[in-house]
Amino acid sequence: MKKLIIATFISVIFMTSCDYVDAPYIQMGANGCTITEPTFTPRTNPVRKILVEDMTGHRCGNCPRAAEKMLDLYSNYPGQIVGVSLHSELSGYFTAPLADTGKFSYDFRTALAKAIDQKFGVSAVGLPNGLVNRKKVSGNPVISHTQWANEASQILAAPPDMDIQIKPFFNASDSSLCAYVYVECLNNLSGSFKLACYLVEDEFINWQKDYAYPGENIQFYHHEHVLRAPLSTTWGTLLADGQVNTGQTFVNGYSITFDLARWNPDHCKVIAFVYNENTDEVIQAEEQKIIP
Amino acid sequence: MKKISLLACFIFTLSSIVFSQNDSTDTKRKKDKKDKEFNWGSIHGNFGFDAQYYNNDSLIGAPNVPDKFRANGFLNLVYTNGNFSAGLRYEMYLPKPLLGFDSRFEGQGVPFRYASYRIGGLEVTAGSFYEQFGNGLILRFYEERALGFDNFLDGFRAKYTPYKGINLTGLVGKQRYFWGHGAALIKGIDGEVNFSEIFSKLQDKKIKLILGGSFVSKYQDDQEIPNPDNPSQLLKLPLNVGSWAGRLTFGIGRFQLNSEFAYKINDPNRTNQYIYRPGSAFYLSASYAQKGLGITVQAKRVENFDFRSDRNETGNALLMNFIPMLNKQHTYMLAATVYPYAVQTNGELGLQADINYTTPKWLAKKYPTQINLNFSMVNALDTNLTGDRYGYTTNVFGFGRRLYMDANIEISQKVSKSVKFNLMYMYMFIDRNLVQGFGYTPREIHSHIVVADVSYKFKPKHTLRFEFQTLQTKQELDHLDDRVNGSWVMGLIEYTFAPYLFVSIMDQWNYGNPTEDYRIHYITGTVGYNFKSTRISLSYGRQREGIVCIGGVCRQVPASNGLTLSIMSSF
Numbered sequence: 001m002k003k004l005i006i007a008t009f010i011s012v013i014f015m016t017s018c019d020y021v022d023a024p025y026i027q028m029g030a031n032g033c034t035i036t037e038p039t040f041t042p043r044t045n046p047v048r049k050i051l052v053e054d055m056t057g058h059r060c061g062n063c064p065r066a067a068e069k070m071l072d073l074y075s076n077y078p079g080q081i082v083g084v085s086l087h088s089e090l091s092g093y094f095t096a097p098l099a100d101t102g103k104f105s106y107d108f109r110t111a112l113a114k115a116i117d118q119k120f121g122v123s124a125v126g127l128p129n130g131l132v133n134r135k136k137v138s139g140n141p142v143i144s145h146t147q148w149a150n151e152a153s154q155i156l157a158a159p160p161d162m163d164i165q166i167k168p169f170f171n172a173s174d175s176s177l178c179a180y181v182y183v184e185c186l187n188n189l190s191g192s193f194k195l196a197c198y199l200v201e202d203e204f205i206n207w208q209k210d211y212a213y214p215g216e217n218i219q220f221y222h223h224e225h226v227l228r229a230p231l232s233t234t235w236g237t238l239l240a241d242g243q244v245n246t247g248q249t250f251v252n253g254y255s256i257t258f259d260l261a262r263w264n265p266d267h268c269k270v271i272a273f274v275y276n277e278n279t280d281e282v283i284q285a286e287e288q289k290i291i292p
Numbered sequence: 293m294k295k296i297s298l299l300a301c302f303i304f305t306l307s308s309i310v311f312s313q314n315d316s317t318d319t320k321r322k323k324d325k326k327d328k329e330f331n332w333g334s335i336h337g338n339f340g341f342d343a344q345y346y347n348n349d350s351l352i353g354a355p356n357v358p359d360k361f362r363a364n365g366f367l368n369l370v371y372t373n374g375n376f377s378a379g380l381r382y383e384m385y386l387p388k389p390l391l392g393f394d395s396r397f398e399g400q401g402v403p404f405r406y407a408s409y410r411i412g413g414l415e416v417t418a419g420s421f422y423e424q425f426g427n428g429l430i431l432r433f434y435e436e437r438a439l440g441f442d443n444f445l446d447g448f449r450a451k452y453t454p455y456k457g458i459n460l461t462g463l464v465g466k467q468r469y470f471w472g473h474g475a476a477l478i479k480g481i482d483g484e485v486n487f488s489e490i491f492s493k494l495q496d497k498k499i500k501l502i503l504g505g506s507f508v509s510k511y512q513d514d515q516e517i518p519n520p521d522n523p524s525q526l527l528k529l530p531l532n533v534g535s536w537a538g539r540l541t542f543g544i545g546r547f548q549l550n551s552e553f554a555y556k557i558n559d560p561n562r563t564n565q566y567i568y569r570p571g572s573a574f575y576l577s578a579s580y581a582q583k584g585l586g587i588t589v590q591a592k593r594v595e596n597f598d599f600r601s602d603r604n605e606t607g608n609a610l611l612m613n614f615i616p617m618l619n620k621q622h623t624y625m626l627a628a629t630v631y632p633y634a635v636q637t638n639g640e641l642g643l644q645a646d647i648n649y650t651t652p653k654w655l656a657k658k659y660p661t662q663i664n665l666n667f668s669m670v671n672a673l674d675t676n677l678t679g680d681r682y683g684y685t686t687n688v689f690g691f692g693r694r695l696y697m698d699a700n701i702e703i704s705q706k707v708s709k710s711v712k713f714n715l716m717y718m719y720m721f722i723d724r725n726l727v728q729g730f731g732y733t734p735r736e737i738h739s740h741i742v743v744a745d746v747s748y749k750f751k752p753k754h755t756l757r758f759e760f761q762t763l764q765t766k767q768e769l770d771h772l773d774d775r776v777n778g779s780w781v782m783g784l785i786e787y788t789f790a791p792y793l794f795v796s797i798m799d800q801w802n803y804g805n806p807t808e809d810y811r812i813h814y815i816t817g818t819v820g821y822n823f824k825s826t827r828i829s830l831s832y833g834r835q836r837e838g839i840v841c842i843g844g845v846c847r848q849v850p851a852s853n854g855l856t857l858s859i860m861s862s863f
Contacts, residue, residue: 017509018534025681
């Protein structure tokens with residue numbers, strides 16, 4: 001009898017050695033986050049927020065004009081703009097660092113910016129240019145900075161379809177960041193929805209060419225919303241393929257270890273946005289400083 | 293296997309002589325103690341060495357071997373003393389493994405070592421060991437040196453027999469991976485109850501009944517594996533993959549049935565393109581035997597059952613299980629090696645029937661005729677793709693595309709005291725692309741093989757053997773770069789001076805190859821010498837490119853030209 005009990009016990013241990021995975025078989029949870037998932041409370045009055053992507057370059061003398069437009073949007077639509085400045089290798093001369101002059105030696109470029117640029121063809125049109133919610137206007141998602149305000153006002157006029165909340169947890173002892181992103185669906189929507197999450201840095205001071213500045217080269221230019229790294233994969237995590245319904249929620253965690261030599265945690269923020277993979281159009285965006 | 297215990301024997305004998313002169317109890321006890329003290333146990337083992345000197349031969353497609361000389365060698369040593377045993381194996385692959393063996397074996401060392409002891413019904417092994425649960429559907433650790441296949445487990449194993457007829461096995465460890473270990477930790481338990489051993493009444497009635505069950509699980513750390521359908525997503529991987537199997541052996545009189553069913557939970561891996569459909573395997577063998585007649589009918593169905601201890605591995609590395617091959621294991625060169633069948637662990641349905649018949653005395657007169665009839669066929673599964681990561685659904689009894697078929701008859705007849713012959717005819721079909729994993733475009737080959745094998749013992753101990761084989765098939769005009777294409781003939785002459793010496797010369801000729809340059813003669817001469825338990829052979833010539841399969845497990849062998857020395861010895 002004793003042996004039978006032992007045998008049964010061993011069997012039970014072995015039977016638990018099975019991990020059944022349910023559809024859609026892809027990672028929906030915390031990608032390497034060691035922090036327990038926090039609780040999110042739905043907001044009472046969520047608002048629509050848009051993603052504005054500014055394809056720029058530190059040696060692009062007209063690009064500060066686009067950066068100014070971005071700051072105007074932040075002022076005119078407080079709490080409704082999520083801005084990103086992308087430095088893509090495909091912009092060539094505008095983003096290439098200079099090795100021997102002491103100026104413009106910093107390399108802002110990221111593989112993530114290049115991938116986005118490649119997909120939407122912004123550099124191919126020329127700088128400065130950008131994307132507003134990656135929405136196509138007359139079939140073209142690339143929008144001149146002079147049109148951003150107009151486009152933003154139209155999109156922001158509609159009530160939100162989703163709400164996003166971000167809870168970042170930065171651990172100074174090992175420079176790790178874990179960010180949980182909560183997505184709540186406010187309407188029934190059809191499509192394939194993905195959540196992307198990136199790291200962005202504000203107030204980064206470095207050289208910038210500006211044709212409106214005497215001498216053209218500004219040494220202590222404040223670079224805002226500099227795209228640093230993906231927290232999710234480049235194109236994000238699939239939330240639902242087909243349809244989402246009102247009240248449906250998703251929580252995903254993402255983690256990254258900080259490159260302290262290049263990124264200042266005090267100035268960094270996490271941005272997240274949900275987009276419809278079928279149209280590439282962003283449904284809702286959010287940003288959150290990692291150290292309040 | 294000869295035991296070496298010279299010193300123990302010497303002391304034992306000496307002490308016997310000395311103490312036999314005194315019969316007092318006291319002295320006897322001392323003698324016993326002394327004997328016990330000097331029981332040093334015994335050592336036995338075996339040794340193998342294969343070396344090859346390579347010539348350049350671009351005509352046959354032999355790869356250039358800059359080091360010219362390569363050798364594989366091993367030495368097994370096993371020490372036993374009563375209930376205790378320990379062993380090790382030294383291996384060497386220098387300067388690199390022989391062509392056709394995985395280059396990751398390069399080096400030398402002692403990968404295999406173990407210690408084991410037995411107390412009553414309990415046997416415990418720590419270190420390296422081989423094991424098989426049932427037919428091996430969910431667990432088989434074994435070595436097939438000719439394939440360069442070795443997947444032993446390094447860990448801990450306990451075997452327990454609480455009662456005669458009841459056997460339990462539990463094990464945990466990691467598999468050999470060349471000179472290291474596989475990524476996953478493997479745990480397994482197996483239980484078997486032999487009712488015929490427990491109840492003697494069953495034995496009296498010639499009834500055999502064995503029931504068994506096993507469970508095997510592997511744990512591998514999480515990894516970032518992109519979704520093949522959408523590389524921006526990461527797959528959610530099962531870290532613990534479990535599988536279980538139940539088996540039954542039932543025999544009554546001359547009839548015997550052996551069957552096993554196995555199931556494996558979702559196990560996305562490289563060989564199944566990371567799909568999440570569970571796997572299953574079913575094996576059935578029924579046989580009937582009486583004097584002069586043996587009939588075996590077998591069937592199997594395998595679905596998504598590649599089970600290995602690293603989800604990213606392919607080929608033969610880190611395989612944890614074994615799917616039995618239900619095809620005749622041919623020994624004649626052209627039948628066995630031109631278009632061999634490799635078991636498709638991720639999906640196949642197979643059937644085999646095998647009949648052995650020996651003519652009775654009244655019909656055979658002086659020498660009976662032995663006839664073997666064999667038929668086997670293997671088809672892919674009938675699947676419907678689901679279009680997502682689940683993979684596919686299947687019709688359980690549906691046959692998909694045909695992978696392989698083999699129908700053959702073999703007749704052995706002794707004609708006189710000095711002459712005997714073997715004749716074989718075989719029809720074979722294979723879809724090379726499906727079987728060798730080259731895609732879904734059909735590459736169907738139908739071939740007819742005839743073999744005549746005649747032995748003539750012209751003097752006692754002196755035998756001449758002649759072998760003629762031909763493989764007839766259509767030329768594949770859309771594969772003109774293939775050195776295995778079209779019809780073949782093969783001839784062999786062998787002289788044996790039993791049991792010491794043999795000399796042979798063999799030629800394989802792909803005379804039907806549509807590319808004239810590839811109508812190559814692969815000529816090999818061999819001389820071999822046997823002495824007690826040692827065999828040395830030396831051969832020189834060309835070896836064609838091809839696939840070597842043993843039990844449905846295969847390895848690709850490139851062409852080579854050169855001198856091969858092979859030594860095998862045991863002690």
